[in-house]
Amino acid sequence: MKPYSNIFHCLFLFLVFGCSQSTETIIPTKSNITESVYAAGIVKSNHQYEVFAELNGKIETIFVKEGDFVQKGTPLFQLENNSTKLSTKNALATAFSNDYQRNKTKLLEAQNFIELAQKKATNDSISLLRQQSLWKQNIGAKIDLEKQELSYENAKANLKKAKVLYEDLNRQLKLASEQSKNNLKIAQSTENNLIIRSELEGVVYKINAKKGEFASGTKPLAVLGKRDFVIEFNVDELDIVKIKNGQKVMVRMDSYKDQVFEATISFIYPMMDERKRAFRVEALFTKTPKVLYPNLSLEVNILIKEKTNVLTIPSNYLINDTAVMLEDGTLRSIKTGLKDFNTVEVLGGIDEHTKIKLSKE
Numbered sequence: 001m002k003p004y005s006n007i008f009h010c011l012f013l014f015l016v017f018g019c020s021q022s023t024e025t026i027i028p029t030k031s032n033i034t035e036s037v038y039a040a041g042i043v044k045s046n047h048q049y050e051v052f053a054e055l056n057g058k059i060e061t062i063f064v065k066e067g068d069f070v071q072k073g074t075p076l077f078q079l080e081n082n083s084t085k086l087s088t089k090n091a092l093a094t095a096f097s098n099d100y101q102r103n104k105t106k107l108l109e110a111q112n113f114i115e116l117a118q119k120k121a122t123n124d125s126i127s128l129l130r131q132q133s134l135w136k137q138n139i140g141a142k143i144d145l146e147k148q149e150l151s152y153e154n155a156k157a158n159l160k161k162a163k164v165l166y167e168d169l170n171r172q173l174k175l176a177s178e179q180s181k182n183n184l185k186i187a188q189s190t191e192n193n194l195i196i197r198s199e200l201e202g203v204v205y206k207i208n209a210k211k212g213e214f215a216s217g218t219k220p221l222a223v224l225g226k227r228d229f230v231i232e233f234n235v236d237e238l239d240i241v242k243i244k245n246g247q248k249v250m251v252r253m254d255s256y257k258d259q260v261f262e263a264t265i266s267f268i269y270p271m272m273d274e275r276k277r278a279f280r281v282e283a284l285f286t287k288t289p290k291v292l293y294p295n296l297s298l299e300v301n302i303l304i305k306e307k308t309n310v311l312t313i314p315s316n317y318l319i320n321d322t323a324v325m326l327e328d329g330t331l332r333s334i335k336t337g338l339k340d341f342n343t344v345e346v347l348g349g350i351d352e353h354t355k356i357k358l359s360k361e
Contacts, residue, residue: 024357025327026317032308033345035338036250036301037242039281041233043253043296045225047200053215054193057081066207069227070198076222077196079215084191091180091187100177107173110166117162121155128152202226205294229292231263231285233300234278242304243268249283253298255291262286265302307338311346318344319359327355 057079064076096102131148134140206223215221231251235243249263263283272279283300317324323331334349350356 025355026313026357027355028311028313028346028350028352030309030352031312031343032306033310033312033338033343034303034307034340035305036303036340037235037239039233039235039300039302041231041298041300043229043292043294043298044232045203045205045294046228046230047202048205048223048225048294049199050220051076051196051222051224052217052220053077053079053196054217055079055081055084055190056214056216057084057194059209059211059213059215059221062207062209062211064204064207064222066204068204070202070204070224072198072201074198075195076198076204077209077215079194079196081194084187084194088184088187088191091184095177095180095184098173098176098180100173103173103177107166107170110162110169114159114162114166117155117159121152121159124148124152124155196221198224200224200226223294225294229285229288229294230266231283231298231300233281233283233298234273234276235281235302237272237277237279240268240272240279243279243281243302248303250301250303251283251285251298252300253289253296255296256289259289261289263300301340305338307345310337311352312343313346313356315339315342315344317356317358324350324356325359327357329357 058081059077060080061078062076063078064070064074070076128148128151131140131145135142135145202225204222204224207221208219208223209215209221231249243265245265245268247265249265251261251263252259253261263285265281266284267282269280269282313324318334318336319325319331321336323333326332332349332354335347337345337347339345
């Protein structure tokens, strides 16, 4: 039994060390490699936006449900706010009371005062001319002439005053009428804000509110957007200088685990998010997946450079980004070029005949 035991023991050692050696030792190979920038992001509906209430109030009616397609201007929510409605009623009453056409009778009265003052001034003018004619004929007393002159001057002053009063009253009535109409428009506009409408033609993707809840300007009531989708992700400030419009993007999503989709960068937001130290970037699918929903998570690789038929090794064989382990266990420094998630370009230090192995550290 002992000779057979030794044979099996040797065979076991050969299988363990021989297989281990063959699986861990490789040689560099020629392949294509692409430098890319990685980012994580989400799918967003085009022109996606959150709906907020401009006024505070209780939600009286919800006109739509999730998944509905709506036109621009379609009512979404109706808020209840009694003080706003009362303000509109008061503004309407004031506008009715101050309407210019309804107050023209006041102008007629003022016009009558002008006509009376005009007649008085005309009569006094005629009387003064008569008195002056008599005075030239040495008829009458000096005091009578002076009285007539004074009466005429008073009549002219009263006529001028009546005209000024008429113009002032006319201006005040017009001003009050215009102000009341403007206040009514403001009140009606404010009341119209109690009806929250869609800002675009699109889909109601989410409703965050319920009937009877209190709506304020701090909590979004719904999320709306177009039927088409965009990809949104953040690029670190260290990589943003490599990114430009039109670059190809490879997209992977958990919803489509075995597929890779192509997209193209369409817009780079020029302002950096100081908190994230990153720039927001948008891309459009070259061919849109059949089914998409807002906020689906995704990962992207933005293609920067591409080389074909170059010497490469798997990236997990690279030690500290500068060296590899040779077959005998020694380390050798190498010069690297492009890198992606799985592969590293070798520019020097080893060639296609050099055997390397995976470090266990």
